[in-house]
Amino acid sequence: MKAQTLRGFRDYLPEEMLAKDQMLATIRRVFELHGYPPLMTPALEYASVLLGKIGDEEEMLLYRFLDHGERDVALRYDLTVPLARVMAQHGGLQMPFRRYQIAPVWRAEKPAKGRFREFLQCDVDLVGVDNAVADSEMLLIGCFLLDALGVTGYSLRVGHRGILAAMIAWLGIEGGKAERDFLRTFDKLKKIGPDRFKVEIDRLLGLGGEKVDALLALAGDSGSTSEILGRLGEELGEEAAEPLGRLEEVFALVDGAGYSDHVKIDVTIARGLSYYTGIIYETFLDDMSDYGSVLSGGRYDQLIGSLSGKEFPAIGISLGVDRLFSALKEMGILAQKSSPADVLVVQFSESKARSSVQLAQRLRDAGISALLYPTAAKLKKQFQFANNLQIPYTAVIGEEEERTGTLQLKVMESGEQFQLSLEDAVKRILSGGGGQ
RNA sequence: GUGGGUAUAGCUCAGCUGGUUAGAGCGCCUGGUUGUGGUCCAGGAGGCCGAGGGUUCGAGUCCCUCUACUCACCCCA
CATH class of the missing domain: 3.40.50.800 (Anticodon-binding domain)
Known part of the structure; x- marks a missing residue:
């Protein structure tokens, strides 16, 4: 026997757990301060519950096997599908339904820096309401959470799938693959810069010239939020009117709660997951931009319904616990102790x-x-x-x-x-x- | 998943073109100090050199396979 952990799995030694538990305690407190109760679900689910609701690629990432009763089972790979199962299985839940869940999930993908096969996921979701108040509540929880953790420099960047859909129409892009290619590339715009973006977009979609220049101008973040929204409205027309109106409402609510400094519009935010239907957001730390998004999510009004058969509009946030933990540690805003003893x-x-x-x-x-x-x-x-x-x-x-x-x-x-x-x-x- | 890099003491790393008993710093243990830590001094323990195979008179060093880690792309948390 060789003492060894599986590839992509790791031990968390006491010194690290002491600091991590402290961070998790803050996270739980913030959620409960907003009235969200915890939810716990099994690590194992019937494979049929997890399959089909996710893309083919994700299916490859499942840890799946037959249990002793020959049941086809799999380890959960996220917390959203189990939430949907709970909504479908348990009648009589008080609506709107809120819950948070902090639990490990498993994905059989190739490990990389800050990426493991078993990792802690932290989700907070609000099910049953589709309006600006619900949208803003998520943004405010995110801000409150980072404040409570002692993070000062951060920005929550907010976009909307409806605006992206209007842009796709405006650009004349057609077909599922082309749309996905566009979203993926557009999402990377801030990271790769306009020059490489042009090359990529030309290579993938054959788009170039004035249209792309106009797109880049439209995606710019100069001016106030209302100016940006106005610019988008003029250019994109009727198709973007509803999402833009929603964003305007959301920003007004966030402003009223005193958090407008940290919440900014950014139409290039696309999010990888295909199930988002409305507002989407990612959060970046000013001093730790190379860590990527530490807190992200969006509105997904179809997903739970597709599993449960009932209409369930929903919105949520996922927190990259380990990523955030590493960043906080690097910023030196976590207490360093080796023992809980006084x-x-x-x-x-x-x-x-x-x-x-x-x-x-x-x-x-x-x-x-x-x-x-x-x-x-x-x-x-x-x-x-x-x-x-x-x-x-x-x-x-x-x-x-x-x-x-x-x-x-x-x-x-x-x-x-x-x-x-x-x-x-x-x-x-x-x-x-x-x-x- | 594709392509590169790395693997030597608990940790961070030396080890030149293959050549005797494999080194350093930090940490650890013991003592200097049988009522007291951080500094200092002295001594000590600890390595089938990631695993397996091959080339060679001889392999930590060269070759192959595996395992793990790591960087980029991809994707995400």
Whole structure:
């Protein structure tokens, strides 16, 4: 046996999990602050539930096998299809239905940097409403979330599938493949620049000249949001009127909530997934543009209906938990700790074990995370342990302390040491910011 | 999926055109200091050189296969 994880799968060691769990706690808090409850669904689904709702390419990415009862099963590859299954399977759900779900998903694709075969996906969705209030709620959750995580420089770029459809008509593009090629290339415009865009669009679709120049001018982001929307309306005409009107409403609501600085229109946002039908958005970090979108989603009014047979307009956000985590780590806005403990209770000698165990328990009773060193190792070793794990305090009960009913509390960072009663030590730790 | 790169100690890496017992820094362990960490000093442990096969008198070094990682494209989270 060789100790080895499968390709594309990985371990998350305690130091990383401590920081990641803290980030996830913030994410959950933000969702619940918006009134969204959690949902949990099985990792395994009938393959028939997952198949057919996704493209042929995605079918190749399924981990699929026969279980012991010869059932054709597969690991979920996203959280949207399970949501749709839940909507179809459980009657009597209060509408509009909201939920968030943070759970691993599996895709058997080739791993790359920041891309794994098992990864944590985080989705928040609102089902049953198709209007500007619902659209803006998603954008506001995204902004609120990044603010809560301590991110300052970010922009949520908002587009609309209806505008893209109008552009396709305006350009005279016809056929499914041509449309997909256009969307994929247009989506990359910001990344590859206008020159390479022209080359690509000419190669794929044979488009060039004035029409493409006009398109590039139309896709520009100069001017205010309403100016941009007006420009699009004039050029694209009646076909784009409804989506543009929706965006105008959405931007007004976002502005009213005080988040207009972070939300910008960007008609080049296309999104890879084909099931989007309305507003779509991606989020980029100012200082970490090479990370790509960390938070994205859109409106998909047909998908759930196609699975459940009932009409379910829906809108959602997917969060790239691992990608966002890496970015936050690189930006240095995640707490770096190696242990959840506030205090290391040092075991002075084996004869003091009773006092040490008792002390650790009392500290925990007071709400302080206390770690007891499990052996009466040399004091040097125990203090070094606290140092390496960045535990802020150590507490020792030796001969003197046992006799007087006190303890030695040491502040590791400064090296200061005090002989205190338990009560005073608790107060000191809690006021020192190391508590909770 | 296509094309390139990498794989040597826990970590980051040296190891020249194949040539004795494979090195460094950091980390780890022990001691200097049997009531105290971060600094310093001394000593020590730890490697079938990713796995398997081949060429050779001889392979960490060259060739092939596999596995894993990585960069670009593709696609996404």
